[in-house]
Amino acid sequence: MRITFFDAKSYDTESFDAIKANYPDLELEYWEAELNPKTAAYVTDSEAVCAFVNANAGADTLRVLASRGVKLLLMRCAGYNNVDLEAATANGIKVMRVPGYSPEAVAELAMTLASAVNRHIHKAYIRVRENNFSLQGLTGKNFYGKTAGIIGTGKIGAAMARICRGYGMRVLGYDKYPNKSLDFVEYVSLEQLLRESDLISLHCPLMKETYHMINIFTINQMKDGVILVNTSRGGLIDTNDLIQGIRERKFSGVGLDVYEEEKDNVFENHEDDIMMHSVTSRLLSFPNVIVTSHQGFFTEEALAAIAETTLGNAEAYLKGEKAGTELN
Ligand code: NAI
Numbered sequence: 001m002r003i004t005f006f007d008a009k010s011y012d013t014e015s016f017d018a019i020k021a022n023y024p025d026l027e028l029e030y031w032e033a034e035l036n037p038k039t040a041a042y043v044t045d046s047e048a049v050c051a052f053v054n055a056n057a058g059a060d061t062l063r064v065l066a067s068r069g070v071k072l073l074l075m076r077c078a079g080y081n082n083v084d085l086e087a088a089t090a091n092g093i094k095v096m097r098v099p100g101y102s103p104e105a106v107a108e109l110a111m112t113l114a115s116a117v118n119r120h121i122h123k124a125y126i127r128v129r130e131n132n133f134s135l136q137g138l139t140g141k142n143f144y145g146k147t148a149g150i151i152g153t154g155k156i157g158a159a160m161a162r163i164c165r166g167y168g169m170r171v172l173g174y175d176k177y178p179n180k181s182l183d184f185v186e187y188v189s190l191e192q193l194l195r196e197s198d199l200i201s202l203h204c205p206l207m208k209e210t211y212h213m214i215n216i217f218t219i220n221q222m223k224d225g226v227i228l229v230n231t232s233r234g235g236l237i238d239t240n241d242l243i244q245g246i247r248e249r250k251f252s253g254v255g256l257d258v259y260e261e262e263k264d265n266v267f268e269n270h271e272d273d274i275m276m277h278s279v280t281s282r283l284l285s286f287p288n289v290i291v292t293s294h295q296g297f298f299t300e301e302a303l304a305a306i307a308e309t310t311l312g313n314a315e316a317y318l319k320g321e322k323a324g325t326e327l328n
Pocket of ligand 1: 078079099100103106151152153154155156157174175176177203204205206209210231232233257258294295296297298
């Protein structure tokens with residue numbers, strides 16, 4: 001079976017090529033183009049396509065893919081909020097994903113962002129390079145003895161909870177389905193978590209009910225001087241409300257690996273472009289905000305696990321077996 005990869009970067013081809021010899025029934029074809037209705041129309045002789053997190057896998061794209069003979073969409077990521085699963089099913093396309101390739105990769109980035117904004121590493125790095133060894137304005141706070149609030153305590157949230165415990169923090173959790181194995185986490189209401197946490201980290205999926213769960217109302221419930229980290233999905237936070245909260249000095253720091261509008265930026269070099277998105281520009285202008293470009297997943301271990309599970313998914317599909325990663 002041939003798999004056409006969309007949005008294939010050098011790090012994708014390296015990690016997939018490293019193991020493709022173990023999957024002799026699969027032929028891999030790498031395209032740099034991103035997946036959308038136009039590019040989907042060029043797929044030829046591929047029963048499967050493989051796409052990444054911000055791909056356009058809406059109804060139009062899926063219809064075109066089906067018309068090109070595609071029967072399998074392999075998402076090489078965990079989140080699938082960009083895939084119209086109903087349309088996939090209606091068009092006879094099976095969708096599979098990589099549910100938990102390395103929760104620690106994302107959780108470690110969440111704590112990196114929290115620590116970096118807390119201790120102003122982004123400023124300290126630049127200062128010292130400019131021969132400025134002043135500490136003025138770089139005061140942080142100990143995380144030890146403080147309270148961490150984890151919203152969504154699934155695989156990544158659980159890893160983040162363990163990291164916070166390692167820092168000596170009290171750990172609060174909010175989840176619709178509490179994780180019984182996390183016996184050190186105190187499950188509380190969202191209101192209590194917002195009210196008591198010094199560090200809030202978002203790890204629940206983006207769905208209708210979680211869209212803009214962080215808005216001016218929930219921001220106002222937070223402690224003054226809170227640190228907010230989002231490594232989950234941009235749509236969990238109403239960015240305009242976040243900007244208002246930042247301007248009202250609610251936060252001592254904000255770390256964002258994901259944000260609304262990221263789709264036009266992520267994974268590409270735009271250094272010579274004029275930024276057209278004023279919301280993103282505003283976010284980037286604040287001294288206590290660190291933005292990274294959706295790199296939570298980006299470790300050697302995670303890339304290797306993504307490649308392994310994705311090709312394993314394709315093979316299970318070929319053999320008519322269940323992989324347990326099917327979304328429809
Ligand atoms: P998971 O499915 O293991 O955990 C999600 C948790 O959120 C579950 O415990 C679930 O019960 C909970 N949840 C669902 N609805 C909720 C609600 N309304 N309120 C509170 N909690 C709710 O997922 P996992 O693997 O931990 O991933 C979490 C998210 O991280 C993914 O949905 C994805 O968006 C994001 N992600 C980001 C990456 C990055 O590179 N920055 C990489 C991988 C995932």
